[in-house]
Amino acid sequence: DGGITQxxxxxxxxxxxxxxxxxxxxxxxxxMYWYRQDPGQGLRLIYYSQIVNDFQxxxxxxxxxxxxEKKESFPLTVxxxxxxxxxxYLCASSMARGNSPLHFGNGTRLTVT
Amino acid sequence: GESVGxxxxxxxxxxxxxxxINCAYSNSASDYFIWYKQESGKGPQxxxxxxxxxxxxxxxxxxxxxxxxxxxxxxxxAATQPGDSAVYFCADxxxxxxxxxTFGKGITLSVRP
Numbered sequence: 001d002g003g004i005t006q007x008x009x010x011x012x013x014x015x016x017x018x019x020x021x022x023x024x025x026x027x028x029x030x031x032m033y034w035y036r037q038d039p040g041q042g043l044r045l046i047y048y049s050q051i052v053n054d055f056q057x058x059x060x061x062x063x064x065x066x067x068x069e070k071k072e073s074f075p076l077t078v079x080x081x082x083x084x085x086x087x088x089y090l091c092a093s094s095m096a097r098g099n100s101p102l103h104f105g106n107g108t109r110l111t112v113t
Numbered sequence: 114g115e116s117v118g119x120x121x122x123x124x125x126x127x128x129x130x131x132x133x134i135n136c137a138y139s140n141s142a143s144d145y146f147i148w149y150k151q152e153s154g155k156g157p158q159x160x161x162x163x164x165x166x167x168x169x170x171x172x173x174x175x176x177x178x179x180x181x182x183x184x185x186x187x188x189x190x191a192a193t194q195p196g197d198s199a200v201y202f203c204a205d206x207x208x209x210x211x212x213x214x215t216f217g218k219g220i221t222l223s224v225r226p
Contacts (some may be wrong), residue, residue: 004156004181042202042216043157058213090156099145104156 003027006091007103013085013112021076021108023091029103032074032097034059037088037107046089049074078110085112125223132190134220138204139184143205148177148188151200151219160201161186190222198224 004025013019025032031050035043045058049068063082068074074093078085088109092102126132138146144165149157162172163177163186170177176189186203200219206212 006156040218042218045213088133092156097214099206101147101159101162102214103159104149106154106156 004091004103004105006089006108008108009106011108011110015112016075016080018079019085019110019112021078021089021091021110022070023076023105024072024092025074025091025103025105026072027059027093027103028071029093029095030071031094032068033092033094034058034064034066034074034076035090035092036071038092044091044112046076078112083109096110122218123221123223125225126193127225128193128195130193130198132188132193133201134188134190134201134224136186136188136217137184137204138186138203138215140205140207141184141213143184144178145206145208146177146179146186147204147206147214148175148186149202149204150197151202153199157202190196193222193224195224195226197224 032110033048034046037043044060046064047058047066049055052071055066055068063079065077088107090107091105092098094102147162148160150160151157161172161175161177163179174191178187200221202216202219204214204216206214
């Protein structure tokens with residue numbers, strides 16, 4: 001079945017360590033996104049990519065980095081510079097940016113202690 | 114800044130009744146709107162979308178109404194079932210060069226048996 005796969009579902013790290021969250025899609029979508037979700041808040045855009053080898057900062061990019069070497073993959077690295085990294089991270093993809101629905105993965109819950 | 118918001122944080126309905134979830138948006142340039150459903154521990158799931166050239170769109174047991182005059186969006190769920198219990202998000206977008214989906218904070222729908 002086509003879809004978006006995020007792994008792992010739960011991730012635990014010590015403060016000061018970088019961690020990379022995986023996102024793979026087989027929907028043949030050009031655009032991919034990373035969102036952060038905190039309790040009581042809406043989804044906040046971290047980074048997005050409309051095409052391979054290109055990506056743009058979203059609203060809260062500080063402390064995060066991404067790469068888009070393949071159309072199917074858009075990994076997110078949470079660096080030690082991110083002050084509040086504990087959150088639920090959602091990856092999404094769409095056919096085209098802005099006028100088509102996003103398809104979401106089931107998220108990765110990152111806990112940093 | 115411009116944002117999408119929801120009027121109520123929670124909504125409790127009796128099983129079998131109809132549910133109406135409301136959303137206000139502030140970006141007058143928005144021309145594409147989406148409703149998502151998010152179950153606990155999962156990513157948001159697309160429910161229905163509507164473009165600004167329409168006032169109403171129907172899906173299976175769901176109807177989305179758009180009132181551009183007052184910048185209001187609603188999701189109606191007919192014959193609400195226990196499986197409808199979830200958090201519902203509205204999102205809007207203006208399909209320009211810098212288009213970006215803006216998500217509301219979400220409303221919890223609780224279905225009483």
